[in-house]
Amino acid sequence: MLNEVQSKEPIIHCITNQVAANFQANGLLALGASPIMGDAVEEAEELTLLADALSLNIGTLSQRSLDSMLISGKTANRKGIPVVLDPVGAGATRFRLSAVNQLLQHVEITLLRCNAGELAAIAGADWQAKGVDAGAGDADIEPLAMEVARRYRLAVAVTGETDLVTDGQTVEYIPHGSPKMxxxxxxGCLLSAVAAAFLASVEGPPMTIAAEALRYYGIAGENAAAETPGPGNFSARFLDLLASTEQQDIDEASKMGGMLYGRD
Amino acid sequence: MLNEVQSKEPIIHCITNQVAANFQANGLLALGASPIMGDAVEEAEELTLLADALSLNIGTLSQRSLDSMLISGKTANRKGIPVVLDPVGAGATRFRLSAVNQLLQHVEITLLRCNAGELAAIAGADWQAKGVDAGAGDADIEPLAMEVARRYRLAVAVTGETDLVTDGQTVEYIPHGSPKMxxxxxxGCLLSAVAAAFLASVEGPPMTIAAEALRYYGIAGENAAAETPGPGNFSARFLDLLASTEQQDIDEASKMGGMLYGRD
Amino acid sequence: MLNEVQSKEPIIHCITNQVAANFQANGLLALGASPIMGDAVEEAEELTLLADALSLNIGTLSQRSLDSMLISGKTANRKGIPVVLDPVGAGATRFRLSAVNQLLQHVEITLLRCNAGELAAIAGADWQAKGVDAGAGDADIEPLAMEVARRYRLAVAVTGETDLVTDGQTVEYIPHGSPKMxxxxxxGCLLSAVAAAFLASVEGPPMTIAAEALRYYGIAGENAAAETPGPGNFSARFLDLLASTEQQDIDEASKMGGMLYGRD
Structure with missing residues (x-):
């Protein structure tokens, strides 16, 4: 699938947070995609009409960026392009949870890419979120993810120590990545945009495509971690590897992992 | 000219986008300039009064940042300091094109630094912009750039595979740089701010000064590309080289390139 | 004290500028702290209630972010967690100076982390600020810092060639760091957030804790500068060293510096 992304060079409209914006745009460029990063209400519709996928992220949400997300989300649905939602810190504040609920209600999301704490907040389960990070709780992630996938008719990718993707019927685990990530x-923000680029370029079930995006991303992360002494150089090397990782690298590395569960 | 920039240490007021803000400030510091990055309407005038040049960029435009750009632009004109405009994605939305037209109408711009797609949008020529990237079209860039330069009485720098600078009468090509850029x-955003730093520090025709800024920038880019394996490390090394490149490096590298055309 | 920060993994709510946001979040993560970066009025209170310290920074101030800072500041005071204020460019515009005065009046600040020009603006002394950088003036920093510390009942850390920390009674100089910083x-923005993480994790006088944060930071900076050829790689390596510096490194390096003056 990576080849298809690289040859399509999809345009990804990102409405994202000010912390990750630079990293997200550079990561998309490294993959061979073209980022559009504008988030003004005045141009939200036109920007989405130029794009092959839409990536929404509430990391530093404001009322204005939420308005833009709703406009762009509806535009993407009309146009028929994939929409990825990254509900950063969904459980941290009422503002965020309300924003996520509005987006899930008014926009057909293709893929929800989150961590366990955010998933639990969306599912309504108790989960002790630690800031906007994953937190630790005792909910069982798999049934929650499947329930959310069925409720909103979307694919769910929950990243953490082991990543999980589900369409509500089946679950796939992706064992790649590094704690350094x-x-x-x-x-996580960049991963969501990378998944949007895969969804924009490949035909097929969103869950399967998202799983491949997670493998690509996790393998680049593993290799970058192995080659660098700390987070500053890890970050630079990770972008290098997003640019140089090839389909063959993914295929070889994934032979060693990945478990498929059939469910109902 | 680089020596003059380094000894003046000009203050550059940047009203820019949230994606490039960090990279732009770090690039100016690497060159030896001092960035001021505030973009609030409440302080736009006072910040510009502290500066030696103004650098405007519409990459993640909002109505508020446009208001600030208009205030700062007029302030810069009253004060007599150079103004560089980077019309990111000018052809992508009506909001952007209208903003660029307002800025060109109400502010005397010294240098318009853009890519071919943005130039075409400003000139009114047909050009298929791909998001906010350069795009590909069949307009002939040189006459368009000259026409825009004459129409708005400014210098135009169009960057792409080969960079071009014109004042509407003559055209100079700058063959430096790397596809990795x-x-x-x-x-491009940082280049515009670097050109503003050169214009703030050197006396002479803006076109000639902009051409030297492009040579400096392109040569740093070539060298960084030759020394690094991918975009993450390229980016870090590029900042290193903005700090260490000397006048002599520019003079030697530019012996191998650059073509001057007389026109009228 | 570094061990205490690393084992507490404090959550730091940062309301900061768009230029430093990414670097600040990555630096906190490198130290082992958890950043929360949201700055919307709608969620300011709730985010601060999740945090162990609050870090306020006016680098790209807007009226909305000031409103959020006031809400979060008062919330932090009610909750009893430390508040660090970084008054970036306080002397540059009336908007900034007024914001700083409002924050100092309505919020109990634990630590004011600034440069000499910003200190002078707050103290009301004449000081020629150069943009938002340190500037050069003839005020004597030490008495100004002590006066400001007493007036607002807080600790003051003034960074520059040699850093200084005071509680209004005693002054400590921290001779670490590098001009490359x-x-x-x-x-400076990241340093303020790092100081907030130390204050959130260690019991004791804020001045003493801030001094240790400055030592940790300065020593990482010295080492990164010694190992890298320019600002791009310096920046990446600095983050590596924020992650790998240990208490022992601080203790050994600080044997060679630091002067304690009793006053008053």
């Missing part, structure tokens, strides 16, 4: 701000 | 977000 | 945007 959690030490870089915007790692 | 297009893989980093904010590369 | 001034070539990176957001270096």
């Amino acid at each position: 959690a030490e870089i701000t915007g790692m | 297009a893989e980093i977000t904010g590369m | 001034a070539e990176i945007t957001g270096m």
Whole structure:
């Protein structure tokens, strides 16, 4: 699938937070995609009409950016392009949870890319979120993710120690990645945009495509972690590897992992 | 001219986008300039009064930042300091094109620094913009750039595979740079601010000064590309080289390139 | 004290500028703290209630972010968590000076982390600020810092060639750091957030804790400067060293510096 992304060079409209914006745009460029980063209400519709996918992220949400997300989300639905939602810190404040609920209600989301704490907030389960990070709770992630996937008719990718993707019927685990990825701000934000680029370029079930995006991303992360001494150089090397990782690298590395569960 | 920039240490007021803001400030510091990055309407005039040049960029435009740009632009004109305009994605939305037209109408711009697609949008020529990137069209860039330069009485620098600078009468091509520069977000944004720093520090025709800024920038880019394996490390190394490139490096590298055309 | 920060993993709510936001979040993560970066009025109170310290920074101030800072500041005071204020460019515009005065009046600040020009603006002394940088003036920094510390009942950390910390009664000089730190945007901003993380994790007089944060930061800066050829790689390496510096490194390096003056 990576080849298809690289040859399509999809345009991804990102309405995102000010912390991750630079990293997200550079990561998309490294993959071979073209980012559009404008978030003004005045141009939200026109920008989305130029794009092959829409990536929404509430990391530093404001009422204005939420308005833009709703306009762009509806535009993407009319146009028929994929929409990825990254509900950063969904459980942290009522403002964020309300924003996520509005987006899930008014926009057909293709993929919800979140961590366990955000998933629990969306599902309504109890989960002790630690700031906007993953937090620790005792909910069982898999049934929650499947329930959310069915409720909103979308694919769900929950990233953490082991990543999980589900369409509500089946679940796939992606065992790639590195704990060092959690030490870089915007790692999840960029992943959501990368998944949007895969969804924009490949035909097929969103869950399967999202799983491949997670493999690509996790493998680049593993390799960057192995080659660098700390988070500053990790971050630079990770962008290098997003640019140089090839389909063959993914295929070889994924032979060693990945478990498919059939469910109902 | 680089020596003059380094000894003046000019203050550059940047009203710019949230994606490139960090890279732009770090690039100006690497060159030896001092960035001021505030973009609030409440302080736009006072900040510009502290500066030696103004750098305007519409990459993530909002109505408020446009208001600030108009105030700061007029302030810069009253004060007599150079103004550089970077019309990011000018052809992508009506909001952007209208903003650029307002800025060109109400502010005397010294240098318009853009890519081919943005130039075409400003000139009114047909050009298929691909998001906010350069796009590909069949307009002939040189006559368009000259026409825009004459119409608005400013210098125009169009960057792409080969860079071009014109004052509407003559055209100079700057053959430096690397395709890797297009893989980093904010590369054009930072170039515009670097050109503002050169214009703030050197006496002479804006076109000639802009051409030297482009040579400096392109040579740093070439060298960074030769020394690094991918975009993440390229970006870090590029900032290193903005700090260490000397006049002599520019003079030697530019012996191998640059073509001057007389026109009228 | 570094061990205490690393084992507490404090959550730091940062309301900061768009230039430094990414670097600040990555620096906090490198230290082992958890950043929360939201700055919307709608969620300011709730976000601060999740945090162990609050870090306020006016680098790209707007009226809305000032409103959020006031709400979060009062929330932090009610909750009893430390508040650090970084008055970026306080002397540059009336908007900034007025914002700083409002924050000092309505919020109990634990630590004011500034440069000499900003200190002078707050103290009301004449000081020729150069943009938002330190500037050069003839005020004597030490008595100004002590006066401001007493007037607002807080600790003051003034960074520059030699850093100084005071509680209004005693002054400690921290001789660590590198001139290269001034070539990176957001270096002061991240330091303020790092100081907030120390204050959130360690019991004791704020001045003493701030001094240790400055030692940790300065020593990482010295080492990064010694190991890298320019600002781009310096910046990446500095983040690596924020992650790998240990208490022992601080203790050994600080044996060679630091002068304690008793006053009053």
